[in-house]
Amino acid sequence: MRISVSADENTGVASDVVRLLQEHGHQVTTHGALAQRERTDWAWASEAAARDVADGRSDQAVVCCWTGTGASIAANKVAGVRAALCTDAETARGARVWNDANVLALSLRLTSAAQLDEILRAWFAAVPSPEPTDQANIAHLTQI
Template sequence: MRCGSSGSTTSTAESSSVEGRVPSTGASLSRSLISVTACDSARSALQVSHRSSLPVFTIGVMRISIASDSLDGVAPILASEIEKRGHTVIPHGAVTDERADWAWCCSRAAEDVASGAADQAVVCCWTGTGASIAANKVPGVRAALCVDAATAAGARRWNDANVLAISLRLTSAPLLAEILDAWFAGSPSSEEGDQANIAYLSEMEN
């Protein structure tokens, strides 16, 4: 049995004798209706499968503060990758004329988030560790060092992370794209337990 482009279904055996003949029983009509429904369901499944394979991006423009202590690895393309996703960039560190040491530039980007000058930040150093440590010293900042897309998605969902830390040593250009897509597509969990954890972090800072 095959699905025709018009949505009707006809078996090979039936096609030669169906012309000029009206189904004489309700069973024949029921079989036809079931066949049409099955083909429509198959088309819908294929359409959903196709949509799910497309890239997912966040809706809306955000201000993203970025910082790197060097121009190694993906640092030179970080701003353009973020802008490609529709967001605006506030640069710090080696990508500008500011002081590029990781403690200075990464904390500066994190301060943009804490003050409201930026919605989120992406901070980089060779391992990503120093960048995340510096950012997390700023009250209100939850920086997460992410080495893959799954970690980035989890950081946004379960930790409501607002600063993404990147390792320039480990992150290739294709991997950076995957991490950014997952990060920007993510949103905080609405589960009571997850929200309680975030609230407790704020209590610890006061």
């Protein structure tokens, strides 16, 4: 899978996200503080990763900032992106299953290395629900 990853600073689990995704066989594109010659501010870095998803260059993205909140807000401003701020594996699984989220937002401050592995495994193992009510909610998001 092609995954874009952004962070506004290379601290906490930022580089671990890239390493773990590559270890799991994903093709990773980096943005912000994880890339050379890119603006590192959270709004710009998160937008770049989200645009990769919206434009079809990446299948999904992981956006990171100190709290994860700004990264998720910035990513959600991009049409076609459904970013979810997840602090645990069950929330990550639910975001994929019930919301068909395509961008995972993480806090560099709160996410430990152990949590990161659990969150990534849950996120990428989950698939969107085929249930009509779940699909109707996801379709409605596009209309809002």
